[in-house]
Amino acid sequence: MHALIGTLINGIALGMAYALIAVGYSMVFGILRLINFAHGAMYAFGAYMVYFFVSLKLGLLPAIMLSILMSGILALLIDKVALEPLRKKKSIPIATLITTVGMSFIIQNFLSIEYIFTSEKKGFPSLNLFGSFTVGNVTIQSSQLIMFVVALILLAILTLLVNKTKIGLAMRATEQNVKAANLMGINVNFIISFTFFLGGATAAIAGALISGYYQVISPTMGSLIGLKAFSAAVVGGIGILYGSVVGGLVVGVAECLAAQYLGSNVRDPMAFVILIIILIIKPTGLFGKKGISKV
Amino acid sequence: MSKEGEYPYILRIIHDIMKKLIAIFLTLTLMLSLVACGSSQNQTIKIAVAAPMTGDNAEYGIGFANAAKLMASQWNEKGGVKIGNKTYKVEIVEFDDKSDSDEAQLISEKIVSDPNIWGVIGHFASGICMVAAPTYNESKYVNISPSASHADYSKIGEYIFRNNTVIVVETKTAAEIAVKDLGASKIGILSIDTEWGQSAGNAMEENVKAIGGEVVLRQEVSTEAVDFATEVANFKAAGAEVIMVAGMYGTLAPFAVACKNSNYDVNLVGCSNAYTENLISIAGAAAEGIYAPVSFFAGNPDPKVQEYVKAYTEKYGSAPSALTTQAYDSVGILLEAMQKAGKLDREAIKNAIYQIQYDGMSGFTTFDSQGDAQKVFTKIVVKDGKFVVAEF
Numbered sequence: 001m002h003a004l005i006g007t008l009i010n011g012i013a014l015g016m017a018y019a020l021i022a023v024g025y026s027m028v029f030g031i032l033r034l035i036n037f038a039h040g041a042m043y044a045f046g047a048y049m050v051y052f053f054v055s056l057k058l059g060l061l062p063a064i065m066l067s068i069l070m071s072g073i074l075a076l077l078i079d080k081v082a083l084e085p086l087r088k089k090k091s092i093p094i095a096t097l098i099t100t101v102g103m104s105f106i107i108q109n110f111l112s113i114e115y116i117f118t119s120e121k122k123g124f125p126s127l128n129l130f131g132s133f134t135v136g137n138v139t140i141q142s143s144q145l146i147m148f149v150v151a152l153i154l155l156a157i158l159t160l161l162v163n164k165t166k167i168g169l170a171m172r173a174t175e176q177n178v179k180a181a182n183l184m185g186i187n188v189n190f191i192i193s194f195t196f197f198l199g200g201a202t203a204a205i206a207g208a209l210i211s212g213y214y215q216v217i218s219p220t221m222g223s224l225i226g227l228k229a230f231s232a233a234v235v236g237g238i239g240i241l242y243g244s245v246v247g248g249l250v251v252g253v254a255e256c257l258a259a260q261y262l263g264s265n266v267r268d269p270m271a272f273v274i275l276i277i278i279l280i281i282k283p284t285g286l287f288g289k290k291g292i293s294k295v
Numbered sequence: 296m297s298k299e300g301e302y303p304y305i306l307r308i309i310h311d312i313m314k315k316l317i318a319i320f321l322t323l324t325l326m327l328s329l330v331a332c333g334s335s336q337n338q339t340i341k342i343a344v345a346a347p348m349t350g351d352n353a354e355y356g357i358g359f360a361n362a363a364k365l366m367a368s369q370w371n372e373k374g375g376v377k378i379g380n381k382t383y384k385v386e387i388v389e390f391d392d393k394s395d396s397d398e399a400q401l402i403s404e405k406i407v408s409d410p411n412i413w414g415v416i417g418h419f420a421s422g423i424c425m426v427a428a429p430t431y432n433e434s435k436y437v438n439i440s441p442s443a444s445h446a447d448y449s450k451i452g453e454y455i456f457r458n459n460t461v462i463v464v465e466t467k468t469a470a471e472i473a474v475k476d477l478g479a480s481k482i483g484i485l486s487i488d489t490e491w492g493q494s495a496g497n498a499m500e501e502n503v504k505a506i507g508g509e510v511v512l513r514q515e516v517s518t519e520a521v522d523f524a525t526e527v528a529n530f531k532a533a534g535a536e537v538i539m540v541a542g543m544y545g546t547l548a549p550f551a552v553a554c555k556n557s558n559y560d561v562n563l564v565g566c567s568n569a570y571t572e573n574l575i576s577i578a579g580a581a582a583e584g585i586y587a588p589v590s591f592f593a594g595n596p597d598p599k600v601q602e603y604v605k606a607y608t609e610k611y612g613s614a615p616s617a618l619t620t621q622a623y624d625s626v627g628i629l630l631e632a633m634q635k636a637g638k639l640d641r642e643a644i645k646n647a648i649y650q651i652q653y654d655g656m657s658g659f660t661t662f663d664s665q666g667d668a669q670k671v672f673t674k675i676v677v678k679d680g681k682f683v684v685a686e687f
Contacts, residue, residue, distance in 0.1 A: 003528055010524040112349075119350050121545045123577035132558045139528075139557045214521040216549040216577055218351070224519070259525040264516045265488060267525075 002137040007260045008253060013144035013213075015252025016151035020206040021229035022236070022244035023158060024199035030175045030239040031195050034093070037100040038078055039203055040226015041107035044219060046071040046204025047124065047211040048111050054125050064208045068201045075200025076193050078103050084189075104223070111219035119219055127212025143213045150209060154202065155245055162241060171195060175239070224268060228255075231275040237288030246286060250274060339384040340376065340639070342367070342626060343406045345399070345417035345427065348391035351518075351545060354573055355419050356391070358619035359441060361611050363387045363416055366626040369606075376630050379637050385630060392418050396426045403427035407434035413644065414439065414629040416622055421445035421491040428455045435641040437648065439629060441621035442568070445491055449666040454645050456666040458625040458657070459618070460590065462491075463498045465567055466539075468588035468672040470502035473537040473564050476674070476687040477586075483535030483561075484513040485526060485550060487542040492518075495541035495566060503539070511535050518546065523553035530561070537562045544569060547585065548577035555581040562586065567672075570617045575680055586685060588672040591620040591657035594683060595673065603656050617657065624655030 021043055028036045049070045053063035082099050112119035130142035162168040173181040174191045182188045210225070211217050228251055236247025251271045259267040278285060344363045346356030367385040375382040390406065392399040399418055406412055407430055414437040418424045424443040431438040432452030440448065440455075444462040449455050473482050482503050486496030492515070500510050512533040514526050527550075530538055538554075538561055540547045547565050554561055562584055565574075569587040578585075593604045593614040603623070607615040615623065629644075632651055636643035653660045658670040676685040 003532055006528045007525055010522075014522070118353065120353055120573065121351065121548070121577060123548070123579060126552075126556075126579075128556050132556050134558055139559075141556045143556065214549055215552045215579075215581075216521050216545075218545075220519075221521075256525060259522075260529070264514055264520065264526060267520075267522075268517065 003260060005138045007256045009138070009140055009144060011253035011256035012249060013147045013252075014210070014256065015232075015249035016148050016155075016245075017206050017210050017213075017248075018225070018229050018232050018252050019245040019248025020151045020154060020202050020209070021225065022233040022248045023155065023241060024202050025230050025233040026236075026238055026241060026244045027171075027195050028199050029233070031171065031178075031192060032083075032087075034083070034096055035100070035230065035238075036196075036199065037097065037226070037230075038075075038103035038107060039100075039199060040222035040224075040229070041104035041111075042071055042075055042200050042203040042222070043207045043210075043225060043229075044111060044217070044222030045074060045107050046200075046207030047217045047221065048117060048207075048219075049204065050208045050211070051122060051124055051217055052117075060125055064205070067208060068204045071204035071207075072197040072201040074107075075196040075203070079193060079196040084192075104226070108219050108222070117219065121216050121218045124211040124215050124217045126215050127209065141213075147209045147213055150205070154205060155241075158198070158202070159241055167191070167194065228268075228271040231271045234285055235275055235278045237285030240285075240287045240289075243285060243287035250286075339386045339411075340378075340633070341386045341388050341409065341412045342629060343388050343390060343409075343412050343415045343417070344622070345390040345392055345402050345406065345415055346419045347394040347423075348389065350394050352394050352419050352543070354571060355442065355568075355616075355618055356417075358616055359417060359419070359622040360387065360389045362607070362615060362619045362623035363626045365607055365610060366623050366630075370630055376634055378633055378639055385626075387626075388412065390417075392423055392427075394420060394423060396423060399423045399427045400430070403430035407431065407436055412436065413633060413639065413641070416441060416625045416629070418443075420489070421448055422489060424448055425451065425490075428452070431455065435645070437629060437632075437641065437645055439625040439648075441625045442618045444566075445494055453666070454641075456648055456662060456668070458621045458628060458660065458668045459567075460670050460672075461667055462495045462566070463502070465588055465672070466495060466498040466541075467502045468674065469539055469564050469566065469586075470499060470506060470508065472586045472588065472674055472685070473539055473562075474503060474506050474508035476685070477537050477562050477564075479536035479562070480507075480509055481511045481534050481536045482508050483530040483533060483538040484510055485530075485538055485540045485542065485546075486513070486515050487518045487546050488515050489518060492541050499539045499541060516542075516546065518542070520546065521549045523550045524557065526550070527553045527557045527559055531557070531559050535561065537564060539564045540569075541566060544571050544574040544577065548574050548582065551578045551581040551585060567617050570675060570682060572613060572616075575677060575682075582677045582680070585677045587675055589617040589675055590670045590672060591615075591617040592673045592675055592682070592684065594675075600656055620655075620657045624653065624657050624660065627655055628653050628660065 024039050046067050049067035050063045053066050086096050128141050128143040132141040170186045170191050232247035232251040233244045236243030255267050255270040258270040344360045346359045348356045364387050367387050370385050375384045390402045419442050421443045424440045428451040432454045438455050440457045442459050443457050449457050484499050486492040565587040567589045570589045575582045632647035635647040660668050674685040675682050
């Protein structure tokens with residue numbers, strides 16, 4: 001029973017962080033119908049930027065702020081440099097997809113450059129700021145709570161942003177019909193850039209949270225977590241924000257339960273097992289709407 | 296007529312003799328110069344260092360190369376290696392296997408195609424070593440791995456040596472720390488899911504049982520794993536008093552962090568590969584109280600060891616690790632064996648290694664008939680952010 005509660009706490013905390021990454025996939029997919037596979041690498045980039053600024057003795061919080069800014073800008077640049085030219089040329093969707101995969105490798109290799117970061121694992125400042133406390137037989141780490149609370153607040157802000165603000169309205173309009181939105185006077189290019197920036201920024205926050213929890217980073221840390229978050233986004237219904245949150249929680253809890261009851265080796269495949277099961281039962285994901293085919 | 300005829304006849308004879316002499320002289324000069332050319336080309340002998348220079352285990356590979364170069368430069372300063380009645384300079388050639396089996400296979404073939412490479416120091420991980428070793432053995436290239444610890448590695452062939460103690464011997468000391476020195480009866484084991492991790496975990500289990508300890512829980516994780524919350528909770532529930540970790544610093548460090556963050560006050564015992572600066576730099580305060588058995592310890596007060604540590608630190612900026620030192624000794628063993636063999640003959644060099652008694656930095660080393668090094672272990676522990684000799 002204690003083991004179950006501990007596992008659930010770990011799973012929910014992780015799940016919220018996954019949700020934060022999944023939202024980035026979801027937002028970009030909503031607007032561009034594009035799966036941004038560079039998103040996992042953005043997550044790693046965010047964590048490395050925090051590491052970098054902390055090593056410059058800037059303090060943890062300013063380092064995280066700077067990292068969010070840098071990652072947001074990098075995401076925006078990826079779109080401007082590599083994706084927008086392809087969109088303008090109306091190239092086939094698979095070309096854009098492969099470009100994002102390529103981008104993820106470029107970022108990953110940048111993170112293992114000798115003399116700046118090196119390819120080895122590195123220690124990361126702890127987010128277990130208030131220590132760990134034990135209730136009954138269950139130990140809760142403050143880093144888990146921080147991860148949960150910060151992710152929850154950010155997801156709430158994002159939801160408000162998309163549903164209640166003018167820019168959110170523009171995002172939703174662009175999501176429904178790019179051409180019509182453009183005709184209504186919405187600066188679609190700005191909305192796309194803004195969405196990428198948001199995606200990069202949330203990935204960086206997730207990177208800081210998860211790395212602060214494990215206290216270790218490596219250049220390839222984003223590839224597996226990126227895929228897990230992508231599964232989370234698809235499980236919840238890609239393009240739907242609250243779907244990503246539920247998807248993230250499902251993946252996070254499921255993998256921790258798997259590690260607990262089926263063995264540690266089953267942990268990583270769990271996200272994909274769930275993905276396959278959900279896709280067989282409900283191909284659009286848990287909350288996905290049937291796509292309206294545009295003519 | 297006859298007098299007139301005799302004269303040119305004699306001349307002709309002299310002429311013939313002269314011609315032959317010149318021919319012989321020219322041939323001799325040519326041959327001598329060829330020999331001279333040949334020997335001047337072979338004034339250096341090459342030793343390959345094949346290890347991961349980039350990637351997750353890069354710290355180990357770069358350490359191997361650094362140590363090998365230091366040993367080579369020390370020999371070269373003394374004039375070089377005397378084989379028979381010629382002396383040769385030693386040159387170290389680096390190969391980066393990226394901890395990748397395919398890459399290691401390619402490198403091994405590259406190495407055996409160079410006839411002036413007389414020995415291979417490397418590779419790092421057992422699994423990678425075992426991919427490359429058959430190629431070296433077939434081509435009769437002496438291969439000394441400073442780190443391979445899988446039991447089957449040295450069984451690959453006569454030319455395959457390890458200047459590292461097998462995992463069974465190493466974990467014997469680790470089990471001794473856990474059960475006898477720390478006085479724990481309930482032992483947990485965490486192993487990584489590689490070939491090495493599994494055999495190390497098995498060896499730990501056997502050794503703990505052999506000296507009367509009880510293994511309450513054994514868990515296996517992937518090498519990339521960083522989330523240990525579940526594993527820590529399981530060890531806690533099983534009541535493990537000491538956890539033995541069969542993994543590299545990349546696993547041991549975050550695991551120590553997870554234990555600390557879960558308020559789990561437990562002693563961790565690693566393998567000899569835990570003795571690296573990275574362990575402390577990643578785990579920070581959580582590294583305190585991690586024990587490990589090592590063949591070499593830089594804090595050893597022996598002046599010979601201190602001199603070596605000083606030379607290494609001056610050249611590369613950090614103290615050498617145990618595995619690095621085993622690489623350093625491996626080069627020394629190979630060069631001394633070549634000198635003992637007295638000729639550049641791969642079989643003679645191999646035989647000389649089996650006979651060698653080498654008083655190196657990683658302890659007095661001999662090799663058994665399998666090609667496995669026999670050494671004595673020092674028990675160390677992390678205290679105040681530093682490795683020190685453990686006192687119980």
